[in-house]
Amino acid sequence: MSGLVTINNLTKVYEKKKIALENLNLVIPRGRIIGLLGPNGSGKTTLIKLINGLLVPTNGEVRINGNLPGAETKSCVSYLPERTYFQNSMQVKELISYFEDFYADFRPERARQMLANLGISESAYLRTLSKGTKEKVQLIMVMSREAQLYILDEPIAGVDPAARDYILKTIITNYNENATVIISTHLISDIEKVLDEVIFIRDGKLVLHETVEDIRETKGKSVDAYFREVFAC
Amino acid sequence: MLGKLIKHEWKAVWKVPTLLIGILMIIAAIAGLTFSLPIWDSDWIGLPMSGIMLIMLFYVAMIGVGIGIAIYLAVRYYKSMFTDEGYLTHTLPVTARQILVSKVIVISVWELIGGIAVFVSLGVFGGVAVLSLASKEGEFATLVMEALKEVGQLWNMPFFKDFQFFGISTVGMELVSCFSGTMIIIASITMGQMIRKHRILGSVGAYFAISAVIQGIAMVIMFPITIKMITDNAFLYRFETSPFSFYTILWVVISIVYLAVGIGLYILSEYLLRRQLELE
Numbered sequence: 425m426s427g428l429v430t431i432n433n434l435t436k437v438y439e440k441k442k443i444a445l446e447n448l449n450l451v452i453p454r455g456r457i458i459g460l461l462g463p464n465g466s467g468k469t470t471l472i473k474l475i476n477g478l479l480v481p482t483n484g485e486v487r488i489n490g491n492l493p494g495a496e497t498k499s500c501v502s503y504l505p506e507r508t509y510f511q512n513s514m515q516v517k518e519l520i521s522y523f524e525d526f527y528a529d530f531r532p533e534r535a536r537q538m539l540a541n542l543g544i545s546e547s548a549y550l551r552t553l554s555k556g557t558k559e560k561v562q563l564i565m566v567m568s569r570e571a572q573l574y575i576l577d578e579p580i581a582g583v584d585p586a587a588r589d590y591i592l593k594t595i596i597t598n599y600n601e602n603a604t605v606i607i608s609t610h611l612i613s614d615i616e617k618v619l620d621e622v623i624f625i626r627d628g629k630l631v632l633h634e635t636v637e638d639i640r641e642t643k644g645k646s647v648d649a650y651f652r653e654v655f656a657c
Numbered sequence: 658m659l660g661k662l663i664k665h666e667w668k669a670v671w672k673v674p675t676l677l678i679g680i681l682m683i684i685a686a687i688a689g690l691t692f693s694l695p696i697w698d699s700d701w702i703g704l705p706m707s708g709i710m711l712i713m714l715f716y717v718a719m720i721g722v723g724i725g726i727a728i729y730l731a732v733r734y735y736k737s738m739f740t741d742e743g744y745l746t747h748t749l750p751v752t753a754r755q756i757l758v759s760k761v762i763v764i765s766v767w768e769l770i771g772g773i774a775v776f777v778s779l780g781v782f783g784g785v786a787v788l789s790l791a792s793k794e795g796e797f798a799t800l801v802m803e804a805l806k807e808v809g810q811l812w813n814m815p816f817f818k819d820f821q822f823f824g825i826s827t828v829g830m831e832l833v834s835c836f837s838g839t840m841i842i843i844a845s846i847t848m849g850q851m852i853r854k855h856r857i858l859g860s861v862g863a864y865f866a867i868s869a870v871i872q873g874i875a876m877v878i879m880f881p882i883t884i885k886m887i888t889d890n891a892f893l894y895r896f897e898t899s900p901f902s903f904y905t906i907l908w909v910v911i912s913i914v915y916l917a918v919g920i921g922l923y924i925l926s927e928y929l930l931r932r933q934l935e936l937e
Contacts, residue, residue: 439853476748478936495658499750509744511669511737518668525661526749 427451428573428604429475433484436470436628444470445628447484452604454572457595457618459636459647460608462625463655468608469506471625472577476503488573499528502571506578506608508558510565512551516544519565527569535568538594556583563591567598574605580614588614612648622647624654658751662759670733674726674767678774681722685778688715689785693792715782719775726771730764731842735860739850743936753930761839761923768835823901826908833912837919841867844922847929871918878914882907 429452436445445467452458460468473479475486477493488497510519516539523530539546542560550558563579576595580588588611596618599605609615622639624631631654636647643650688711696704736742738760746756791798812820845867849860 473936478744478747478934480932480934495750495752495755498748501748503744503748505741505744507741507744509741511742511745513669522665525665526658526751 428454428488430487430490431471431484432487434471434474434481434486435483436467436474436479437482443628445474448625448628448630450623450630450633452573452606453621454604455602456620457599457605457607459612459615459619459622460606460625461610461612461622461647461651462631464610466625467628468625469577470628472503472575472606472608475575476501500572502527502529502566502569502574504562504566504574504576504579506581508555508562510550510558510562512549514550515546516548516550516561517546519550519561520546523565523568529570531568531570534598535564538564538568538598542590556587559583560587560591563594567594570600570603572600572603574599574603576605576607578609579607580609580611585614592618612651613646616647619647622651624651626655659755659759662749662751662755663762666737666759666763669737670730670763670767673729674771677722677725677729678771681718681774681778682781684711684715684718685782686785688712689782690789692786693789715778719778722774722778723768723771726767727838727842730767731846734760734764734843735846735857738930739846739856739936747934747936753934754927757843757923757927757930760843761836764839764842765835768838769832772831772835819902819905822905823908826905826912830908830912830915833915833919837915837922840919840922840926841871844926847926850935851929851933853935867922874914874918875911878910882910 429450431448431450431452434445434448434450435443437443448467448471460471462468470479474481475488475493477498486493488501491497514522520532520535523535524532536546539561542557542564544553544557544561550561553561559579563576566574566576574595579595580591583591592615595605595607607615607619616636619636621633621635623633639645639647639650645653691708691711694708696708699705737746738756749756787798787801791801841864845864846860848863848867849858850856852859852862
């Protein structure tokens, strides 16, 4: 299986010599749903930001389809950050038009359908929506692209269990089957059922990259139980 | 993609500067209208004072509108590039250069519109004031027309020789100033991001540092020019010689300096965005 994302000797050192990632090597294949797992401060978000070109590596490189992060890679990566990042003064329909203008793979009819399913008005201004609804709008916009790589940073954190189910259903039913989805989360048990592979990171280093099936067969445990064992304090 | 970036940037920012300019025009008209009121003939000092206060308010608004637009656009640049909104800006399938150029164009155009608006507001104030006085004193309009005719005759004086070149160089300097002013804002905020823990403070510090450097460069260049101006007795023209050819040269020199500074700051800002971007 060819690698969609190739990470070579990736190192990121922040100010005051804080090492967030250290010599990370990783190949992320196509057509998989991958859990990016690790305790707080393990380097998950740093890795995601580096893949998206929001940080510059101290050393090493990230390549997506053979390209360094840039305009070309951004046209095939759909990224959901862990924060609300749309301009509050925008209306939902303006967001649709914004995404339509910039992303050739954006499917506005899909976005409208999902918004209608959730009863979110296209005329609504983002500033009038609750935090949870804003997060759903963000997810809808991100999942309405036919991207090659979806990167979802904590997509189910801070939402109620019913919303979690909706979000997971949205991810599963909307992603392109040839695409890869990377989901970073602490809530392993909630997403375990949809994962094909997991990547464990600790202190900026790769601990494990295996299929969920292998973990269940060789360790005789769920990913959640194995995570607790590996990262036991 | 650059066109789309400019379109969306324009849509995101146009409302506040338009509102500020609208307020300026209303204040200009109100200040002009005070001349139609009988307050100027009042024996009680309070009434003419309130008229003067309104005219002063217009003066403050003229200064304030430019500052207001610049501050609003600076905050907008900071928010859209380096806060949560930056996550959308920097994940668009465009280059750092396209993002930066779109911001530079939109901010520069608004700086220019702000400058033009100040001149237009002076026209609004003057026009309304003349009409107000004319409505009170029928002969006033005739007096103004005669005065304007006399001003027109001044064109033939040696004093106004080369005025057209001065006018062109002034317009050129204004255009270059809009660009360099924009680049000072953009470069200050972008450089401020290098102070990771105190980004806003860093931006303010960078603004003062850049301004100080520009002032220093301007002083170095202006000093010999000023000396020459004094030795040539340029101040003593007494309407017999024209100072405008001298000022044309001065404006051209200043424009070149501003342009060089603007281009330098642009190169620095693009480099920082490409090589040093670090969103929180």
